[in-house]
Amino acid sequence: MRGLKTVVNATIAGAIVTVIGFFDDTFIGPVVVALAAWLPALLTFAITAVAYSLVQYWASIWLIRHWAEWVRTERGRRAEARLEKWREGRFLGPVVRGLTNGSVLWFGVASLAFAAVDIVGIWNLSSKEEISLRKIAVASTVYGTWCAVLWTGAGYGIGVGFGSH
Numbered sequence: 001m002r003g004l005k006t007v008v009n010a011t012i013a014g015a016i017v018t019v020i021g022f023f024d025d026t027f028i029g030p031v032v033v034a035l036a037a038w039l040p041a042l043l044t045f046a047i048t049a050v051a052y053s054l055v056q057y058w059a060s061i062w063l064i065r066h067w068a069e070w071v072r073t074e075r076g077r078r079a080e081a082r083l084e085k086w087r088e089g090r091f092l093g094p095v096v097r098g099l100t101n102g103s104v105l106w107f108g109v110a111s112l113a114f115a116a117v118d119i120v121g122i123w124n125l126s127s128k129e130e131i132s133l134r135k136i137a138v139a140s141t142v143y144g145t146w147c148a149v150l151w152t153g154a155g156y157g158i159g160v161g162f163g164s165h
Helices: 002-022 024-038 041-065 074-088 092-101 104-113 116-126 133-161
Strands: none
Touching: 002 024, 002 041, 024 041, 024 133, 041 116, 041 133, 074 092, 074 116, 092 104, 092 116, 104 116, 104 133, 116 133
16 A cells, blocks of 8 residues: 555656646646736735745755656656757757856756756756755746746736736
């Protein structure tokens, strides 16, 4: 029974990490946009920035702890294929290379472009070093705040358009 619980927990957590890393705009963004259309924008922004940064951090830590298992799954193989496309891209190629080889500025730019779990994946697939918890915290905070700005701004605009603000 313990084995089944472990498999179920790993499957659920892996799915959450995948949603956060690749589909956050599809699943989480619309919820925040809707909330920002009805609630005060500053409140929505603050809650989203803090909560989403913490979720990004948790997901990144989970991914590091379960990397060996996760990378062998179908989700892991898709992440590797996606990373290969990013590496070859004109726009994202320099960002991916800057993430592991670049300065703090490039790491910050990468944190705007990629979710923190994506950064952990890119780092683990591209570097022999372990990513530091400090870098994970920076990536989580930058990305969580950036998403909060975008989603809250869109929701606020919709709320103004419909006259609810």
